[in-house]
Amino acid sequence: MRRMKKGTKWLLPVLAMLLILAGCQTVGGLDVNKALLGDLNVKSVESSTTLSLNAVPADGISAEDLEMIELINSFSVNIAHVKLQDNGNVSATGTVTYKQATVPFNLSMDKEAVVLNAEGAKQPFYFPLESYEASLGIEGLDESKLMDISKLVSEFVVKNLPNPAAISATSVSESVYGQQLNLTKLHTEITGDELPALVKSFLKSVSKDTEGFTALIGGLYDYLYPILIASGADDELDYLGFGEIPLEDKEGVVTVAHDAAKLAVDALLLVYDKQLENLYETTPELATVLSKDTKLQVDLFVDSGFHVRKQNIDLTIALPASEDLPLKSISVKSESQTWNVNGPVTADLISKEGAVDLTATELTPGETLRNFEQGSTVYNVLKDDLKITARTLFIEPDDDYYYYPVNIGGTTWVPLRYVAEDLDAGITWNGADKSITVTDDVYGDTIVFKIGSDQALVNGTSVKLQQPVFVDEYGDANVPLRVLAEALHAKVEMDEDGYIWIERP
Template structure:
């Protein structure tokens, strides 16, 4: 599955860039409509996204199982509310393996909260890490402004794909029948290289536009760099002024464009010769089909998209093609929108907490819930693999009377267990991160308790001359739900599913 991943991003990025380069069709200003769609406005919407992986003819049973799982995944947004670029809420469900997992997400400039079915407390992610040195809201606005300018620059210079049409239609959006302009476009992979040359040629000729775009990039990046460096990043010397930077960057970009265009056709042919797989990825079977519906104000009200990426075949490649489909509709564009906040009044599980353990995450969900089974069985967040070198490793195994001992704190940390030490009684209590069962040991005693039941140790725990407490490796590992394996070379692996 890994071999196909590098081929997926390339055609998607290129196709979307080229699609945004459409010139006017049938009197409809496609460029202006597409550029406006990049602007963040308040709105409400719904959307569904699904994926399909087409297996190769000789796919293995293991890969086919993974492919079937991927093909069962879908994302449904029943109701999205966007107030501004940083404030929104989503309600919907994630489908996989024939089950549906409802979710509710809300986000603002400072945090994101996620409530899923079966969770006792919502998941919480802070977005304020950079707030001490950077105004994120202002920075986001500047980056968004640069993105719109960059898209407009590309739109200005791109030719149309071979298949594109515009017509007037009647369509339902949120149960309301509207008169809309329907833009249909298809782009095949084998068109992309041909479309790139006129784009680069037009860009190279537009000195004023290119300098303006570089200046917009400077304006977007300047606050962040200055804040991170703790000083004025560009104004310490006259040579670092905006005018100087723009002129210098323009010279570099222009020289690179001229070099590419000088023998573009030969370079393109050499690229395909060097990487013949590109003939498949950027071939006739890689296709982006999109249908956009605009109202009289050029707002996007509906959109349907399907992207098929052909995958080069070869030994070990289990996939023929990868497909992504999406359909969406939007309403209340530019209107008053109040987002649905996730309720945090009863507490939250902070995912940014570095001390959080897999067991803490699992215990936040009902054992029979979909999300619990997904985390434990599919994502296997509790699985562990510990490799111990024996002998001579930093965490050295000590052999005593035929029993292998390891430092208690080391093995407990590896398996996320909590330790409590009673100095007076020399008793150690180890709390299993997953089950919360307690393992009680006493220094010098061969008797222990595991989840309240008596258990015997082959050798008692002891405090070594290095001041560390050592416990029998197999006992502590198995008590914490793990298995121990020793190979012929003396390497020890401790694993937990």
Template structure:
């Protein structure tokens, strides 16, 4: 399916922004929603689950996969947000009959994830310099986080100001139990529902109202220019003083010019909206299913007297088009959360990384064998990975005239580099001895061989090859396919059409 047909995805996300923004029953929805952006620290619990609704007549295999996915949920027993940059969480990943505890912690350097049964935590390093090529060495985007946060809040306020309410929305006073409170708490319960077809109808008046707000748009543009000026000033580049001076001197002109362009495109979007929607539906009728009455967002937020969200739940159901190969007619994401100690003193937990980590950015540390070796053989995750998911299993068929396969003297040869790659094995070259060493990904056994010699070594023991490996005209070392594959724990079977199947259980 062409990716452009999923243009509906950002519209689904917009449902959240358009679900109740004007005052309801005396409750200022916009003000209270904006207040959530001022939360710097808090503690919370949360549960997230996904549900797929199968179509009728699907295969047993598809049903089993759907049942497995529907069994998955995540329970966060306690999340601690210490600041915008430091946070932690402890919880459990539920899969079928397994309950898999986890811990994670993040800071400016990266995020560490400890899974029960893992010998080392997994780690995702954050490199703020990535994507900043051409900027001065040592440029720190975190310095401007307040400018970005303020600009985001201004943009959000502008959106919320003009977002119309859906037809189903209410605000009522309730008294509820909240995590961490001894007594029940007085809360305002904001309930809203928005359907996919209603979303389509609400976007046009939203754009219309936004296009009329000259002051609001100019304020946002002005703030963006100020942030640009601050960044230019802090970069200490040659000519940055001139850029800063020009932005200051010509700010009003720049704001007016930018506003004129934004206004032009907003007016054009409004004028062409109805035709654009009709054209979209005509070209991609499946989007009409996604944005139908069967796609529904339901939200329930409970605000305390300070405007803090103490409890919240969302249920987003998205209808899917009936296309070939898609056994699901809809999916739902359900979340439930409670918060306390909002903007109080919070200290995030740490994950111990003193004994090393598995870097998720390094492919060599993520092979099936390396993954299994990081878990205790008796742990549930090891059993899931090896037996349920079968991550070590391999099976691939090669046609008779495969580019990296050749036949010499009745022996089928295969390019060693390609074979090692197929089996996730590590390949090393020793220039001094002119030998290749292959390290089996699953067992860790080593196979050493060289061009022109039938004598190889498998984990210290001699291994005689049926024919000597050779280097082809492309510089690849070719080895006897069946013998070397078996040394690496796989089997090679000749097929009736002359091709071969490489398999590892």
């Protein structure tokens, strides 16, 4: 994961619009190009966003599936306040709602890390961010060129996309963060069945846009050239058709790359209709997804400086009937507003002191839960709804590959390590007295077995075993399955054929 640079964060909502709009045409007196690209120059801003989901169940689904859909529909995110500072630092506060429970959170990002804190957490979590230099092993890389590339790509796409059939611009008065503003509302709609024609029209425009295509490739060359040289990847360009052209010959490389790219686009256009027809035949479900029932509606509210001050997006995707996905459709709705554009903004960074480094180790379910107060909303969601502690093991009576159980006098014995580790337990060996301590990952209970002893200690209480713990031919300590599993809060069931299920809720 790399740090998102200043100025490019606002590219994300803009790119959503680039999928359906073209800036080369004026709509209702509004220069759509400027409206779509204006936010690329924003260096500081404050904003808010809400996001919600709505899944429509298919007919005749099970009660279990319906319950899951209701859980999906209960989910929403309200990012009440985002602060983008001109140095690229970002902070956000908001809430996540799930099953009528609301969890406040706050996060921040600087050049070093993303830090997240949530209500009920005993300490924040953080994800360290490598710089481009560190991730590529290159020093002195000019990261500012990345924004130039973002602009080039955006301008190229905007210039060549066709306008959808439903698009309009009107003057409106809207409230943004408590301030009444005169804005231009740009409204557009697109349905799934329009997409193939829009994509084809875009490819045709790209094929003809020699100047824009060449400028884009030239910009990519300027950005990638020092990376290729520093990493030594330039030696491998012979495989891409640049063998006769020195990498430092920008004009030659760009010309070859443009001609190859244009040839690929033209070749695709030649078979576009046939390939699309074949795609519908081999994947008939696509006809549902790319139907009129799939619909994207977007409202942009643009100020006189061509900055998007409000944005409403409503996307509905029609889904084919399937046992694996019992939905008719799923919708995503997003509403956002921005203020203090390019004004003085200071992000509220969260201290990393005492925070949990998410890359340092893979947290077990128990470790994850222990990072939250017991009984807190997040704790309950993780344990009861997401069931991160739940485990199911299956043992065949003749398994000689992994668990290789042994039936002794009607009791099943298994290698301790495999079953304990699969139930997330910790294992400690004491060579002095040949004892093995197993610690439950979730509740912290302990079970102590001793090689050659028919006594085990479960939380300090002695438990008599059928026979002493023994070491098998593979060097593994074997213990009674039921004693071990039940001490780790799991239930053991065996059918009449000797097949064993071990389940921990």
